[in-house]
Amino acid sequence: MEFNESTLIKRVDETKLDSGEELTTRMTLHCQQCNRVLSDSFSICGEVKYMDCVMCLKVTNDVVVSESVELGHKGDMANCIYSSLECHGCRSAVGKVVHSAPSRLAAVRSIFLLHKANISCYIFNSSSMVKASTLTFEMKPLTKSLDEVKQQFKAQLDHMSLVKSRLADRSVTSEFNK
Numbered sequence: 001m002e003f004n005e006s007t008l009i010k011r012v013d014e015t016k017l018d019s020g021e022e023l024t025t026r027m028t029l030h031c032q033q034c035n036r037v038l039s040d041s042f043s044i045c046g047e048v049k050y051m052d053c054v055m056c057l058k059v060t061n062d063v064v065v066s067e068s069v070e071l072g073h074k075g076d077m078a079n080c081i082y083s084s085l086e087c088h089g090c091r092s093a094v095g096k097v098v099h100s101a102p103s104r105l106a107a108v109r110s111i112f113l114l115h116k117a118n119i120s121c122y123i124f125n126s127s128s129m130v131k132a133s134t135l136t137f138e139m140k141p142l143t144k145s146l147d148e149v150k151q152q153f154k155a156q157l158d159h160m161s162l163v164k165s166r167l168a169d170r171s172v173t174s175e176f177n178k
């Protein structure tokens, strides 16, 4: 892992990324104990705030799904059937995967839930390692994303119109030169 301490401290002090920006920021998720790569930003699909977990569609082979299946009796995991996730390197608990859950937790069924408290994130842009607990992985409201896409399309359309008018100018000029 290449980062120096000063960068790390600087990054932690900086104001946090804009809401939702974490989901577009390229990063890898690591075990906080031994730094093994557990997942990456392409696999993140949100977070469960009240459980303090990052939701991942995929994890690496360094995440071991415990063979024992547990039944939650109280709290957030009440009436859920789940397995714990362990780091293959240091065997520390890094999260859980829910096999079966009541409808209130339907969104997290079969999703790997990595405990933010046990995860570090290596941010590619700033080459720095930060604690997952300092970041938020909430999905952006869809309307906001759509607005952004609309703006990108408009910018491209404007650019194409400009190119088209330039080409038209050029063809007029070449007509004259004949």
Ligand SMILES: [Zn+2]
Residues within 6 Å of the ligand: 031, 032, 033, 034, 035, 036, 087, 088, 089, 090, 091, 092
């Ligand atoms: Zn580990």
